[in-house]
Amino acid sequence: MVERDLAEIAIRDSETRYRRLFETAQDGILLLDADTGQIIDVNPFLISMLGYSHKEFLGKKLWEVGAFKDIVTNKAKFSELQKKGYVRYENLPLQTRSGKQKAVEFVSNTYRVDHTNVIQCNIRDITARRIAEERLKQVEARYSDVFDNSMNCIAVYRAENDGEDFVIVDFNKAAERVERVRKKDIVGKRVTSVFPGVRGFGIFGVFKRVWNTGKPEFFPAKVYQDKRIVGWRDNYVLKLDSGEIVAIYSDLTNIKKAEQDLQESESKFRRLVESSNDLIMLTGMDGKVTYLSPSCLKVLGWEPKKLLGTRPKIFHPDDASRVNSALAGALKGKAGTGLQYRIITPDGKTKWVSHSWSPIMLDNKLQMVASVVQDITEIKASQDRLTDIIESLPDPTFAIDLQGRVIYWNKEIENLSGIKSEKMLGKPGGEVGKHFYGWGRPVAAELLLAPKGKIEKEYDAFKRQGDILTAKGWVPRLMRGKPGYVWVMVRPLYDAEGGIIGAIESVRDITSQKRNEDALQEKNRMLALISECNQAIVRSVDEIGLMNEICRVLVNTGGYRMAWAGCVDEGPDKCVIPKASYGFEKGYLKTLDITWADTERGRGPTGTAIRTGKPSIARDILSDPRFEPWRKDALSHGYASSIALPIALEGKRCGALNIYSENPDAFDTGEVRLLDELAQDIAHGISALQAKSALVDSEKTFAAIFNNATDIVVFLDSSGKIQKINPSVRRMWGYRPVDIIGKRFSELTDLLPPDSIAVMAEKFRKRVSGEEVNPYVVEARTTEDRQIFVEVRGSAVRMGGGIAGAVVTLSDITKRLSADKRLLASYQVASILSAGGSVADTWPVVLRTICTNLDWAWGEIWVEDEARKQLSLADSWHEESKNYQPFEKVTTEIKFKCGSGLVGRVWASGKPVWVENISKERVFIRTAAARTVGFKSACAIPIAMGAEVAGVMVFFSEKERSPEHELLQSLNLIGYQIGQFVKRKSAERSLRDSEARFRNIFEHGSVGILLSGPDFRFIKANPAACRIFGYTESELCRLSFKEITHREHRARDIEQIQRLGAGKIPFYKAEKRYVRKDGQVIWGAVNVSVVRDSKGNLLYHLAMVDDITEQKRNEDTLRSQKDQLQELSLLRERFMADMTHELKTPLSVIMLNLDMARNMDPVTESRDMEKSFDLMWRNAMRLSISVEQIMQLTKLESVDIRSQKFYLDHIMRSVIEDYMPLAHSKGLTLDLTGRDIEVVGDPHILSMAVSNLVSNALKFTDNGGVRLVWTEEGGDIIISVSDTGIGIMPENKPKVFDKFFKENHSAPGSGIGLAISSTLITKMGGRIEFDSMRGQGSTFRIIIPKVAKK
């Protein structure tokens, strides 16, 4: 029992202890019957936690309690618990009875108590913990984000060994990036091993210090450096609560670098600016200097501090305004360079500076002006020195700068050219060329500056010695327009540093020197001539041969155009018979018909020379009268002068030698003397020949002649084989005699074209058969494949009565021939151009002439189009038998731009071009087509109009032709002639156009044009003028402007025209009236000017007259209409004001009196009452009249006249009665006179009109009176109302009948009475008139028919 008791006690104690535990536990405890799932017990904590009562738990199944509903929803779950015996939920959400969410930790386990399985559930409220945890997580996450994404580098270190070293704990992304490490690689490593430079850097000490003290520290920017990385870092180091050290830092490398760069750049620029020799200056926008570089003192001579903050006033007075305006422009944003001006230094010296500036924009705003100022005093001085030097040079000299502008022009060249330096300075060099050459030819100085090689290529006349160029040349306008030869020397102009800054050219006139040289050359030519002639004399075997040879020498060596020798015929006709000739003769001699008799045909040079025995010269065939009989022929052969030399043998006249030159005045005295001697030599030669004859060693002479002949001399045997040929064949043809001897001409196929061979064969046949064969020309080819023309002369060699062969001479006459052709072409073109055809007609003829004469297959002319943008084909020509269709097609379709193709190139350059082989020429555009039709060579010639090129001529040849210089020159000349022709034609056309234009203006213009002389008499008048004034032109030409001017304008016009004539006014313009022939006055707008001659003398007055009568009329009408309207509207306004006043005044009187009268006693105040009623009555009347008038006014337009028979007397009297009181009140008389007349009309209207007149009369009369009188005159009644009143002002008289007119605006009344009266009386067929004299009175008269018309 005790034991049981004890046990019981123990149990109870234990139970109590447990129960206390159960009841005081801070966790919720739930006991379940494991078998049934019913709740056995629940502790108070859980009850208070979940808010359910003890009862609500007990006996229930767990899932029946709301809080657990969701957790243990079915028995399956519970049985799982039963089975397992243990379940744990870390974080289970429970709902309390009041709906709050609780997070709990739920743990349950099963055990047995007294045979019962019990499930104990421990439920711990973890809500607070959960919230704290959540918050922590969020904070962590946030910090982690901050950590990772911070722009700053963050490194976390943990101290090791009591702060002896630090281990890397964390590294954010920024730090990874900056230090170029990966976090995973370095975490856990020592900072000293990852960043070995950390101690030297100094941060390590900071780490230690912060770890020790816990105070954060800032470690300012410094360079960290180890073998791996270098960079600027600034650090903020702090200690976390956890004891970890955090370094927050940033990489300043880039910033520092930029700073450093900036510093370097700044100091670089500063050094640059400060060490600059030139002054660098900054100016603010107020014009004040804000910076001056140290060279200020050196450049300007001014201390910088004197100028800083000021607007410097240091400019030379002569330059100040120029500089200031330039600098003002700078402040507006204009840049400027090289402004040169003078400044005055503080010590009063003058310095030259060159100033360049540019505005500086910052943020799109002009902030300041930066200037560079250079001291150029020295340069100026040296320039001046240079100028002095150049000025003092004895030769005409000028210089150009690198841009080719003339910078010096000395006195001598001023004298030479006649152009002052101020005219030339600054002009391009082309101007110099233009002056001297007539076109913008580059001057030598420009060529010196041109790219190397250009001079050598284009101007072979120049010689280069080092950097000096010299040249000689012909200048067409050297000395004030006269031509001359010059020697030119050009050298570069150097600056102080040796750079080329221009070129200086000296020109020396060597015309006379050149002339001497020419004379020398001429002498040489003559000497050669004489010597050759002498040889001929020596070698000749007979007279004719000698003469022929002499003629040949004269032409070939002497350069004369033709020479002939003639013999005197002693017969009665005294003929001169040509015996020998050479040169361009072409039938001239046949037509010569010269005699040496003293007749017309004997007075030419030949006849004269033979007759007189002295040389006779025709210096200018064109003008020499003696040459008349032969002039035409001579000129057409191109002879310009001639000389005839007599040949006399032993005193006996036997002939004359005649020489013709293509130049006029070709024979000067020296030449004549030499030629005369030559003639005497010839005479000797002839006599010697005659004397020698058989004795002469003919063989020897012959051989000499043969070997030395300039022509090829060939001996042919009778079969035509070449027996002998002289060495000239080598010179002329390029073959050795041995190559040819033994051959026939027909075998020389590479020498002679087949047709030449045919010709020669035929001629040879004739010659051998003894026929006379004239010299003839064949084509041949040299070994260089050059085509030449060979003149063949020959004669049969007779031996022993038979023909042994022939002697043939072959002369190369290519040059002469082509010269002839060229000359011929030139002459023909000149004559075509002067024929006066139109441009279009001329082209084909010109082209044909050139092509046929000068052997071109195709010719074309290109001319500028209107806009001068391109060249178009004007015309082309080819032989009709030829077919160049493909080429023709291309040519007609193409246009050339400047510089494009051959045509464009010639157009651009103005220089002729010879294309030897088209296929090889890249610039040529039509190559394919040209090749197709077989063109090989071409030449293109500018059609030059002065310096301009108006077009291009191009010629094509099927043969390949090497450049023929003379031909090109001839064509160039022709091109120039054509250019002149085009220019003349275009000038003609524009003249014609302009003439037509002016004539049209004159003839067809609507403006009258009158021309009058200094005496003002008209000289010419155009149709419009005749129409305006109604005169014919011849009638007008007998008049002057005075007669057609309206007299009102006459005096003024005469005065003005005289002033115009005296030049006091430039023109005279007026709108004035004229009087036509029919007397009608018209308005004209005239503009007169004067035409003067070059001396300023007055030639004509030119008057242009426009008829503006209609315009004037319209203007006047318009103006008067406008005035009327304005006046009317003003009147109406006044009327309204007056009317209101008129209505209102009587009304106020009536009302006031009515008010008074109401209160009056009719007995005691009867007098006052009467007075009141009087006033009221009168004003009521006045009101009534006013209203009546307004009514009338409104009705006025539609009032009807109602005619009836009535008597005047009655009407007049009733009017007078009406107005008698008024008259009395003003102390005026009012009477009437008139018979009683029966009238038919509207009595009311008449009464009203008369009333109105009487009323007016009384109104405007203060003294005297008014009289009404009526009479009968004819069929009219005249009613007059006269007063002695103020009268009407004269200027107002026309307005009296106007509506609303009142002379005095303050006068009573509406101003409408008279207007109404007048209108109505007019309707009745009558009228109202008046006379008035200011101050004396007026009389108005109504005039009406006695019987009004219906």
Add this chain to the structure above:
Amino acid sequence: MKKILIIEDEPDVARSIKMYLEKAGYTAAYTLDPMEGLEKLKDFDLLLLDLIMPKISGRAVLREMKSRGIKTPIIVLSAISLPATVGEELAREFPGLIFVPKTSLHAQLLPAIKKTLGE
């Protein structure tokens, strides 16, 4: 007995007002000539002034009074045709001026006089 002067160019109006005022117990006189009125004014206690008169306008009279320093109280007799702006201008130029329209003299004139004279 207060004395009132009327300056008014329309004789009928002037005469009627004079009678009207006398009936009301005032001594009244009128003149058609404003200059004459100005001379007489010193003997009167009140001025009735027409604005629109042919020779000298009411405004000119007012200005003249101002320049001469005449302090006599004034009632302006205004016309209907007077443009509103003119009235406003006058009121600005001469503050305290009393206007009585001519068309309602019978209704407004006596009260205005009484008020002005402080009766």
